[in-house]
Amino acid sequence: MTATSLDRLDLVLRTMAETIVENTVYFAELDAVVGDGDFGYSLRSGFEVVVSDYDTFDRTSAGAVLKKIGFVLSSKVGGSSGPIWGTAFLRSAVAAGDKTELNREDVIEILRASVAGIIHRGGAALGEKTLLDSLVPAIDALEAGLARQDAGPQRDAEALQHAADTATKAAEDTKPMLALRGRAAYTGERSIGSVDAGATAVGVILQSISAVWREQYG
Amino acid sequence: MTATSLDRLDLVLRTMAETIVENTVYFAELDAVVGDGDFGYSLRSGFEVVVSDYDTFDRTSAGAVLKKIGFVLSSKVGGSSGPIWGTAFLRSAVAAGDKTELNREDVIEILRASVAGIIHRGGAALGEKTLLDSLVPAIDALEAGLARQDAGPQRDAEALQHAADTATKAAEDTKPMLALRGRAAYTGERSIGSVDAGATAVGVILQSISAVWREQYG
């Protein structure tokens, strides 16, 4: 019995939600350094519902489950993260549509759609010290990894690990940046020297997903 | 040139006022243990005026200067201490009248009048953990000391030191008492185990007066 794409999507989404809930305090503390300290708690309000109610979600298609998560986030998550992550999921749902099998190109397209949603909603550009600064390079790394023709059977797992490492590194690289978005922006020069909470969260989430993926699908 | 009674009264009153000002924080801290911590500050509000304006006070008689201090305390000192100390001075002023020479009996009569004033105003009895518990035994000790027929030329100084030591000891003895007056009374059982602020202040003031007296008049 091989896992279907939807099984894999379930694993990714559940892992993501669980990782966020587990890191609530850590993410909030990162946000407290130069922001207002609500980030982890805001995200948890939504993702804990994803964790607890996941089994009840409509999972007849990739789009259905992504949309449902987008709705949960819109109804539960406050702060900037609600509209940003909510829009990201809603846009990715549109991109996924009623597909029940996702190939590698589909995955990249869905992720790019979520980035477009974040940019549409929040108006940020790269280099403004937001989660985009780790998410975008991570997607680039994933795309490059998945596209490698020389890869063996572990191609997906390796690409995922490459994406996670890229995100982790990119999150570190937000340190010298000046925050221009969200509440961290109000601190001006003082935002320089600490990592962006959102960017770091992306790295942490991707590392979790990569580890679980490797365990399950090697 | 020997000091007149009014000179001696000046010395006593100035020393008292200066001692109170110097011990502001200490007295307040004593009051904070079971009371509300204002005692030292309240007394200072009045006695610092006594210190600074003493030279301008009408000192044509013992009664005049005591009355003036009573007025200053009534207009400056808040809390229980204002009416209590104010009434003590006003009553002692009445007892002193227009005398310009005070003999040993006069001094005791004046002090007894101040005690009567305190009791009239505050309604406290001995053993209720107030300044009366050191003031009354101190006056008794002073009276006994002054009345000793066997005493040498240092009789006054010795009597004063005896009174001061009695007050210091009596203040210590307020420790096991249950406070029944002033704000300390609200703490009930918890007032047991610490000295009364007012009783301690009386001891401190008398020790200062005794020291200065010995220095001046041997």
Place this chain on the structure above:
Amino acid sequence: MKKFVNDPRQFVPEMLEGIHLASDGRLKYEPKYNLIYRADMPRADKVSIIQGSGSGHEPAHTMMVGKGMLDAACPGDVFAGPPVDFVYETSKLLNSPKGVLHIVNNYTGDRLAFEQGREMAEMDGVRIETLLVNDDVAVKDSTWTVGRRGVAGNFFVIKAVGAASENGADLDELVRIGNKVIAGVRSLGIALSSCTPPVKGSPLFEIADDEMEIGIGIHGEPGRQRTKMVSANEIVDLMLDAVVPDLPFESGDEVAVMINGLGGTTIGELYLLYGIAHKKLEAKGIKVFRSYVNEYCTSLEMAGASLTLLKVDDELKHLLNEPAEVSIRVF
């Protein structure tokens, strides 16, 4: 000391000047006696209502001066009743042919200053009556000769006699009404933190991070008991268990309910406590006539809250509903 202050000893005068300047001419300020009073008082056709008390309890009482409330307040320093002179001079300055009413919280310092000040003013021909407020159930009347303390329940005394006096009530009538309120009002306060008088510059007492003080006095006097912090639900139970049986308040009674902040507690928490108290009272069959959730009588920036219940009849309901004007306002 985390305070906005210049010279700490000028804290009270500078605060009073601010109240005066913010009043747009409605309040006068006499610095000699820390006196804030209505610019339109004294009047021949109205009893003058005066409150002394210490400072540090704001808005009580200087910010409660205004039409339908106090006519004057002459506080002492932070946490010290006023000097005798303040009471004496204020009583003379506010003298009216209809008389003067002193509202005194039952603390030794306040009582003594008001007794002596009254004696002196009466010798000058001022007619004076006194109301002694003693709503704090933390202190048992029988055990301590000084009797129960006056705390946040004071507000209801001021509100009721202030309204009645505005409507022309004479001095005896005000004494009757005031004593009716005093007979029916009970409070209990709980502190979560200490507070720092500006002149002292350090906290009045120490309290551990997980402790609370039950039955605290409004000057930081230790209360009935120090215990571990418990949940808001349990705290409201503690408050109601102390206050309700004291009068007692019974099923069928109508009450005004006050949740008073002690200074450092957020208004959000006060409303949270109110919601709990409201439900528990209704469950006991005690009907809430009107709610009061705000700071009324504080201990500087102390974190904590008190609960006050006032049993109301038609007369008191009417008086509580009357309009009033004070410094402390939103608009």
Place this chain on the structure above:
Amino acid sequence: MKKFVNDPRQFVPEMLEGIHLASDGRLKYEPKYNLIYRADMPRADKVSIIQGSGSGHEPAHTMMVGKGMLDAACPGDVFAGPPVDFVYETSKLLNSPKGVLHIVNNYTGDRLAFEQGREMAEMDGVRIETLLVNDDVAVKDSTWTVGRRGVAGNFFVIKAVGAASENGADLDELVRIGNKVIAGVRSLGIALSSCTPPVKGSPLFEIADDEMEIGIGIHGEPGRQRTKMVSANEIVDLMLDAVVPDLPFESGDEVAVMINGLGGTTIGELYLLYGIAHKKLEAKGIKVFRSYVNEYCTSLEMAGASLTLLKVDDELKHLLNEPAEVSIRVF
């Protein structure tokens, strides 16, 4: 954590329930959307005025719901703007043929939620306009793309459009009035301490005993500068030097002056600051039309204060003087 709280995650709902219960039927509560709204709204003849924003700023904004002020508030959690759904559902629930007005403090979270919520409600046929409040001069408009923050000046926007709307003004008229207030209102806040969100359970940031934070945001975002504590006089100078030249306010101008407490500062200190500010303004030839000294927009129990100036003309003076009814009251 020195707070009255049960389950910290139920802090906001339990507070809202308290507001509801204290209102004696004047306010309704819809727990699904943290929604407090006037029981007599929506009405066909009145625009519905809605504010979102985070919790923890009480009395802003849930306690500012009432006649002549807000018609509804649907806050998010402590220091987090509301989820999109709250905005969407509240806009639909309060829909009126005269339209709906969103008042939004210019913070990314609030803006994003209100933009998305508005888009969704408009698709359902609700007519909506938005006012973006941005009075905080601590943040320079030109440097940061997010623009200046909305802080305590928000009160004046609500008061003016609330009064006008009560008098029948239509949506466009409210937008004009609101933007006039926004154009003329400027604030600066100074924090002396940090604050502790109930769910976090520990202070948001550290600040030394002798330090203050100038230009603090209302969610504990660090401000312009951290310096040593200085005297109240110097602090008022700092505030006026930041606020006055920004508009600028000039000699001959008439202003409403607000000294807003950030939560943990006593009302006594606020009046002390007010007195200083009043005198300094008059010395500059700027005339005080009306004073506002209280807590309007807090950061939980943070010690600190902000100063807000609003330039007033006859229209605004009239609207500010109009009556209003809100939860937060003395009587």
